[in-house]
Amino acid sequence: MTGSRPLQTIMMALRCREKRLTCVGNITVSKVPESNMALSVLSIFLGLLLEVSTHGPTGIPRTTWKHQEVNLIQFTETGIFNYSILLLNEDTNVLYVGAREAIFELDMENISVKKNEVFWKVPEEKQTACVLKGKSRETECLNYIRVLQVLNDASLYVCGTYAFQPTCDYLSLQDFKLENKNEDGRGRCAFDPAQSFASVMVDGDLYSGTAFNFLGSEPIIHRSSPQMSLRTEYSISWLNEPSFVFADVIRESKNSPDGDDDKIYFFFTEVSVEYEFVGKLSIPRIARVCKGDLGGQRTLQKKWTSFLKAKLVCSMPELNFVFNVVHDVFILKTPDWKETVIYGVFTSQWGNIGLSAVCAYNMSTVDEVFSKGKYMQKASVEQSHTKWVRYNAMPPSPRPGACINNIDRLQNISDSLRLPDKTLQFIKDHPLMDDQVLPIGNGPKLIRRDVNYTQIVVDRVRALNNNVYDVIFTSTDKGVLQKAIIYDNEVHVVEEIQLFTNFEPIKTLLLSSRGKWLYAGSDAGVVQSPTAFCEKYLSCADCILSRDPYCAWDSEDNSCVVQDHESRKSNLIQNLNGDANVCPRVKYVSSDDYQKIIVKPRNAAELQCQLKSNLAKVVWKLNGTVLSVEDSRYHLLRGDSLLILSVSEQDLGNYECWSEEQVKSSSFAQLVAGFVLSFDLNVPSTTSDPTSTATTTTTPLNPVIQTEGNANTAESTLTSTSPGSTTPTTLPSQTETKLTPTSSTTVQTLWTLPIPISDVPNLETKDPSTEYIKSNNSNALLLLFLLFFILFLALMAYNCYMQFLPPPCLKLRAALLGSNKKAKPEYMACEAGLIEPIVEKTVQIEAHNQNGAQQKGLRDTGYETEPDCSNGKIPTTKHLEEPQESKDKPFDVICESQPIEYADADAPC
Template sequence: MMFLLAVLCVLYVWSPVTWTGGLGSTPNTIPRKTVPIKSNGGRLFREEGIWNYTTMLLREDLNMLILGAREAIFALDLDDITVKKAMVKWPVTTKEQKECANKGKDATNDCKNYIRILHKRNDDRMYVCGTKAFIPTCDYMSYADGNLILEDKQEDGKGKCPFDPSQRYTSEMVDGVLYSATSLNFRGSEPVMMRSSEEPIRTEFSSTWLNEPNFIHMAHIREGESNPEGDDDKIYLFFSETAVEYDSYTKVDVSRVARVCKGDLGGQRTLQRKWTSFLKARLDCPVPINNVHLLVQDVFHSCPSDWTTCMFYAVFTPQLDSSQYSAVCAYKIEDIKTVFSKGKFKAPVTVETSFVKWVMYSGEIPDPRPGACIDNHARELHFTKSLELPDKTLQFVKEKPLMDQAVKASGDKPLLVKKGPAFTRIVVATTTALDGTSHQVMFIGTKSGSVLKAVNYDGEMVIMEEIQLFESSQPVKILRLSNTKRYHELTVIQSLSVGDANLCPKPDNSKSVSISFFHGNTVKLWCQPYSNLAQVQWHLNGKLIEASNSFQILSDSLMIFNSSADASGHYTCSSVERNYTTQHIAYDLKMWSASGTTALLHDVKEKENTLVAVVVVLSLILAMLVIWNMYRGHLPLPFCHRRVQDTCEEGPYVNQPQERKLASTTVNLNSNNNHMNDQRFSSSREMDRLSTTVGSSGQISLKYIDDESEI
């Protein structure tokens, strides 16, 4: 499988676009450029016998990509991922595989070690975890002297790494401590968000906290470094789960964001070794054409400066196959923070002794606020750590971790909505235009194996390119954004704000293609537009061509039917996009005339006569050479085995007084035993440079000598 290891951030030269009208939010957005798989310039890494390349770690400090696969880990050169710098195998044992199969799992596929976690530690080592035949295991790995080395300090990976290789999970290494969201048991029925410190802390095993979740993304935001309220760092978790708050006969899945505080130590009695700060809220990504909730598939977070500038970009797909629309929504960290710190809570209410209905809680809220981190307000109340929080606060958050208000998308609308193959992954880069303004460039992976490159300008989104990376049956499963591997195109001209293309270099349109046609034939002139959004315009002798019985204008060509002398002339093809015209190609058409045809036939006849004359002369020369060689004895007559002094003899040997009996089967024409005089031999050698070999039967064969040293 091929992977996009680092998406390169650059805006290429494009035809100008007027950034109005909300093009980016229309569901039928068409990419300006389509780059097929054969011309995308991508690099492919594949190792014989290795499958499931599903985990990546960018080690830009080592200029390497660490790639986790099934029972193997690779170190690839970031400049060229086809170069394997190191490899280490981590297979399961026969015993582990057998025990896994005895538990009902597929021994060939499930009962292997799938590398699912790769993180860089502060000490420059790496933390790696694998499924290990449904016995999750972690180890430490280093790179030294050109080798990847597993230290064989295997640790229990339960709660860190999934048991099932097909299960979604997420994790984050924060100051040397692993935060993870996965399942804690073999069956996958105990989902947890967990911190693997010396005293691990996790979520409750309750559907109120996590209800059949699908974990997507985890992000550490260093809020505590500059928060004026003395608040703590946060770890945000994005996932989807079966909703508990909707009245429905069928299960309804929704998208969520949850968060915990980095300094959370759990409660003293209530929520002992459980999060006291776990709160969750629904993510809203409104798409008017869908009546069902979209589910989050991937999230990328970017913080241009401090934590207050952090944005979360999320891709959503429908949970029903009947809908074909995907979307991208962005969320400001301030909006998420406001929902958790100031929003209302939802509470379960029992109806008719059995049915539970979730409604907005309107009662008294304890102080300190349930789910809040230890901040300046808590310290004023003499609470310096979560172990000191009152049971009233802890019991509230244990029962009611769900917020009533949803987190709304920035601008209350998606950045992009598109019909077609579902979105799978996203990374976002920031680029600077010539006027110094910053713009977000989104790279969106799709289920059809392509990556969309979309540019955001003042909230409007345009898909600049669709780059096909894989075959259509292979979805994009991982995207990583490199901060060091970028193009440096100093000649790029960008005019994002007004779409002014006057500075763009003009193409060379001085050359035309000459074409002749016969009367009454159909002529097809090709012209591929520069952009999928451009319209093709054709001109004949400077006059615009319109569709008629004689002309049909196609997206990539012009058809001329029943062509006559009127079709002759100078044709030009241009692309027109947003009132900007670029000429592509020009044709000069002329019809064959009778005189021109006669002249052509006359030329052909003359060439045929010349060719016949040459063949005759060459045949005569060849015949003369054959006769001359037969006369000189270099070639045998059809009825003789050998000619010596104009006589014919039988047998392989010749016994003449003038010539010694041959002692070998090869006649040396350069030997003094040869009775031919030097002058005759010299001219013969220069004429045809032949050597003669006598076979065991007395037959003489000829061979051509290329090198004079053989004579």
């Protein structure tokens, strides 16, 4: 690891396995134990995660709308769950919803209007059989609709899990009833409702990515066709535990000069076969098959001869952080298929790190990888292990995995049944491409922290300047919808909307082709949302600063409207770079229009202000001077509102709440609320508590004004909203007040006025959020400190008395208590237990010690020892009188008869 990069990518970091080699970054460690290897990888990943969390880019939504703040239409049925399949037919203005054991036909303009419904339940005997296989009767052994495709103008093709026995049927649109044909759904629909699944209907043939068996251990990409049904080879090199997320068709045969075929693309995440890791490493994939594929004549019979797959790369190159799990994909199609753009949402598989990314890919790049890229092949290592390496030799002709084109037809190869076995055998052994599909710009379009994206749809919008912009809608696992726009290779998150009140994951997202409505499905129901909330922006400045390509400011009606390309007006204003200087200028506001706040001396007052933009910062002014929040008298509540503690005479005056928002090099200031704080000594106090709080209540304000540079040059009309009304009304002209902008750069002042709901007679109404001001915690803190100090002294005294403390404490104890006890040397108590007391010996030992020498105590070494003897018997006087041998021999064993053969053997005597 060098420089600021924590590692050279996780996938490339662990690519060695020969002789248990482990590569970490650029360092190769040989024969690393698995435990040490896991710790090394964990430490590297934690370091990488710390750097990504610290330096990784983010996208903050400018505006946040709560569920109750916007107009949303919902549909739900009692007892029905899992609304996870949506199908839109804009020709008939119908939205079809597939749920658990039910299919609904709704009005796409208002989904709360139900036109038809049909229920498809599982018979009791099939439920019982499902339960006997170990599944749940209440959840798993039901029929979850997983396929809902248009077969023709008269019928839909539907498939369900059907209690782990996938079944398909036809739904007649004339009477909205099932035809009860009950076809076998294996290979067309998933067994398990929790399994991943993707399908698409192409010219009457159903292409599905699913599992083919009950256990889900045999994944396939299958085509169900009356002419020729095909599937993938059951091999790890073809599909290795895939999780399918999306499938769609790209019409490449239209106006194709080389007679190419249409292709069906599948997107999934699978376990890697080319990279080696301590665990299962996930890799996002894109795979394709040709629509006209008929399988092979001898090799790959009834199998795909055009199946190829490649890796989708979505990473942060500056940090070498890889997003290796794809959750959803949307293909933004164009008349020329080469200009088609693929959008996908990705996360990382390692833990819940809370990072999500959106990456975009050009279809031309995908086609180049499959048509010109290198293949990968297996290579045996030490006869027991297989690695995947690049195949550098020339592939056979025709090119393996390619669709039949005019060049092949000139060689008398009109379909895949005529392909040579050499080409078919090559594609059977080499389905994986070595070249990778890189994203546009070599990095993500959008990265968010603490967000897990689940679904994505993209709309292409033409703005008033005739430029085309991609608007990205992403949903999260918390029921939130986010909208972002790509402008000058930058992403601006316009807004986020809470679609579901219970914060449940959004499982499906559908956008109407007209770009007017967006539909989201979850376990609880379906929500219909407009693609833009232009009417929520009450001023030209907010409308422009939102940078929403759907919205434009109507200068005649003084409202933010959805711009319509068919009936464009000349008075519409739009500027997606966020420069609000294009808005009409309006007149300043007199302080007479500010809200009057009367408070008693030494009381607390709260001035309520709420900024609409998450990108703006709040600035409070008192009589034109910016207040410092570091002053102990002022506190910001909930980030915006101002709390004044113990109002004194110097706190009286005009308070203004400003919203300052930076857009590139320009700064725009907006007056959100204004207050006049004064004393009323004639009003009797309703409370004896000097810390009572006076609060204010304001309605959402109407920002309408903007000027640039010198505020004295602004002249126009000020508009505001009356209580309970959303229609702007004109206020009478007031005396101008000249206020100095808070920024040294070019500042645009955008004025608004607070409109009180009603005159509050009792101005000393208390706010629960300021009740903490009344309490004095100094006495409680002092008592708590004294309690802990007394406990500390008691604990010290007890340890000193029990002689648990060092000698200085014991000397102090002896001096105070008059004890004659002396401090013992360190470890003396421990050594005492190691000394063996003197034991009275037998008469033989006494005879042996004739010189009167005293037997010394033996130190206990933890082993039982005996005096040396010749045969291990009880020692006698004879043995004791024998002279001691020299201690040259091993273990001091006296042995003359036989040598010791082993070092740990008993010495035979």
